[in-house]
Amino acid sequence: MIGRIRGTLVEKQPPEILVDVAGVGYEIQMPMTSFYQLPAPGDEVVVYTHFVVREDAQLLFGFADKMERGLFRELIKANGVGPKLGLTILSGMSASQFLVCVQNEDVSSLVAMPGIGKKTAERLVVELKDRLAKFGNIQDVNLPHLPMEGATGNAVVPLNDTREEAASALVSLGYKPAQASKMVSGVYEQGMNSETVIREALKAAL
Structure with missing residues (x-):
């Protein structure tokens, strides 16, 4: 099991990054809540990871902290939830927001994300409510998701590239191409980088 990676951040192409560790490049998929940080x-980066081995692939998923990784691990244990849907959920809301949704049985917020129907959302609440109790009660979820010390956004890129990159990331997270383009167009303002566009698009979708 690869539990943590420390190295030089080489590339950022949401939702995937490339980290160089002693000359070896690790491709890591991350939820956008971690990607923003x-x-x-x-620069040097430390990523907590979860390693998935399938018949056709070996995949690394990365997280900014152990709490988010722990929540991801609980999510993919739930019936019908794979790593991709787990990333989608933790891209659409922070770990603390998801915990509150489960604690409050807020099915409607879960249904707003792609790939989650009402039955799946209800099943998540039932299956996870007791298992997530170990994370404690989270009350204040209105605080902004602050970046880690030293974190910076991407440089501003041309409008078309920014929109295309943001839409591509949303498609990777489960949104249909037409829906992703509409989400991006609805929030884009001149000067935004792709990460900001993705953040605002996901926020508007909830």
């Missing part, structure tokens, strides 16, 4: 390419 990354430093600029060229």
